[in-house]
Amino acid sequence: MSDGADVVRIPLFAIRPAIAALIPEVAERQRAVLESGAYVLGPELAEFERDFAAYIGRRHCIGVANGTEAITIALRAHDIGPGDEVVVPALSFVASAEGVVNAGAAPVFADVDPTTDCMAAATAEPLITDRTRAILPVHLFGNVAPMEELNALAESRDLLVLEDAAQAVGATYRGRHAGALGGAATFSFYPGKSLGAVGDGGAVLTDDDEVAAKVRRLRDHGASGRWMHTEVGYTSRLDDLQAAALRVFLPRLDAWIGARRRVAEAYEAAGLGDVVRLPSATPGADPAFHLYVIRTPNRDDLAARLAEIGIETRAYYTTPLHRQPSMSPWANGGARPSAERLAAEGLAIPMGQSLEPDDVEHVVDAIAAAIRGARGDEGSSPVQGRDLRTAPRRR
Numbered sequence: 001m002s003d004g005a006d007v008v009r010i011p012l013f014a015i016r017p018a019i020a021a022l023i024p025e026v027a028e029r030q031r032a033v034l035e036s037g038a039y040v041l042g043p044e045l046a047e048f049e050r051d052f053a054a055y056i057g058r059r060h061c062i063g064v065a066n067g068t069e070a071i072t073i074a075l076r077a078h079d080i081g082p083g084d085e086v087v088v089p090a091l092s093f094v095a096s097a098e099g100v101v102n103a104g105a106a107p108v109f110a111d112v113d114p115t116t117d118c119m120a121a122a123t124a125e126p127l128i129t130d131r132t133r134a135i136l137p138v139h140l141f142g143n144v145a146p147m148e149e150l151n152a153l154a155e156s157r158d159l160l161v162l163e164d165a166a167q168a169v170g171a172t173y174r175g176r177h178a179g180a181l182g183g184a185a186t187f188s189f190y191p192g193k194s195l196g197a198v199g200d201g202g203a204v205l206t207d208d209d210e211v212a213a214k215v216r217r218l219r220d221h222g223a224s225g226r227w228m229h230t231e232v233g234y235t236s237r238l239d240d241l242q243a244a245a246l247r248v249f250l251p252r253l254d255a256w257i258g259a260r261r262r263v264a265e266a267y268e269a270a271g272l273g274d275v276v277r278l279p280s281a282t283p284g285a286d287p288a289f290h291l292y293v294i295r296t297p298n299r300d301d302l303a304a305r306l307a308e309i310g311i312e313t314r315a316y317y318t319t320p321l322h323r324q325p326s327m328s329p330w331a332n333g334g335a336r337p338s339a340e341r342l343a344a345e346g347l348a349i350p351m352g353q354s355l356e357p358d359d360v361e362h363v364v365d366a367i368a369a370a371i372r373g374a375r376g377d378e379g380s381s382p383v384q385g386r387d388l389r390t391a392p393r394r395r
């Protein structure tokens, strides 16, 4: 990954070579769809829904237009809407809360756990009221929320657990896939997700036949037959061209997740944990590392220093949901210190199935050098014997 000036460039999402290698196969399958003329609710979508349900370990997968509408439709399919409250983590992509608002319900923002970055029973429970109908854990960055305690809490209060698994395809918890751990689950296939389409896409997963039937109606104008509409729904179908691409990528997913896990291991083995805080998995979880988010004070400084030498990073969700202008009607004054801290200190560094061992070492060396340089102790102890003063590597 070097540019014309021969400076190494390491992208945040190191996925392009893996995707590019499959373009001919995607094109061939999409061409078959184009020739069939079945572009919406056709057989390619039905095949993908079967395959993805089997992969996750759920009875039903219903493909929808995106991961945000998946949340809205899943909540509405459980008759959750106006007057109801849904507990969501205060640190996530805004869509987790938008999906709730678009269903007519009120999001209530729980702090995240300072170790796992996910909502926990201890942070959700104090927010449960007579109006609460669901809790919506987000498997943030590809880790898995502590589902055992969240399911126990939900059961004791008769609540739905809707997993927002948009970032956790391929992650497991106590041997089962994220998306098969709560009452129902939603996914996004936005490009860049570990299972990304070539445009927008999403899905709802459930074991409940009635909920599945209602999701199928809601995604298609509430239609229960030709010209018969039992509820007001949406135009929210995953289209067959996207399904065709996803069917090419799905059989590769486990290998890609395995490669991501090896990158995470390599970051640790190279000594990254000596200079910044590393992400920590929820006990029982095997994360999928959609993003690899480290934490350090002076995160913005570090990002700027890495950018100078061609290493792309990104601070995610720097404004927590309870402070988003669009969420002001649902914000209350309570403190969410762990969400605030993650928003201030988190930095996603390069991750992906196409990241090479050399790239990992280069990133770790550069982070160590930047942090020690900022502290003014350049030249002191190398990370596992490597010289931290090494200039950006050239190939």
Ligand SMILES: Cc1ncc(COP(=O)(O)O)c(C=O)c1O
Pocket (backbone or CB within 6 Å): 065, 066, 067, 068, 069, 092, 093, 095, 096, 138, 164, 166, 167, 187, 188, 189, 190, 200, 201, 202
């Ligand atoms: C945690 C989370 N929830 C929901 C979504 C919404 O998905 P989409 O962009 O497909 O609407 C995303 C991602 O984009 C996400 O990261």
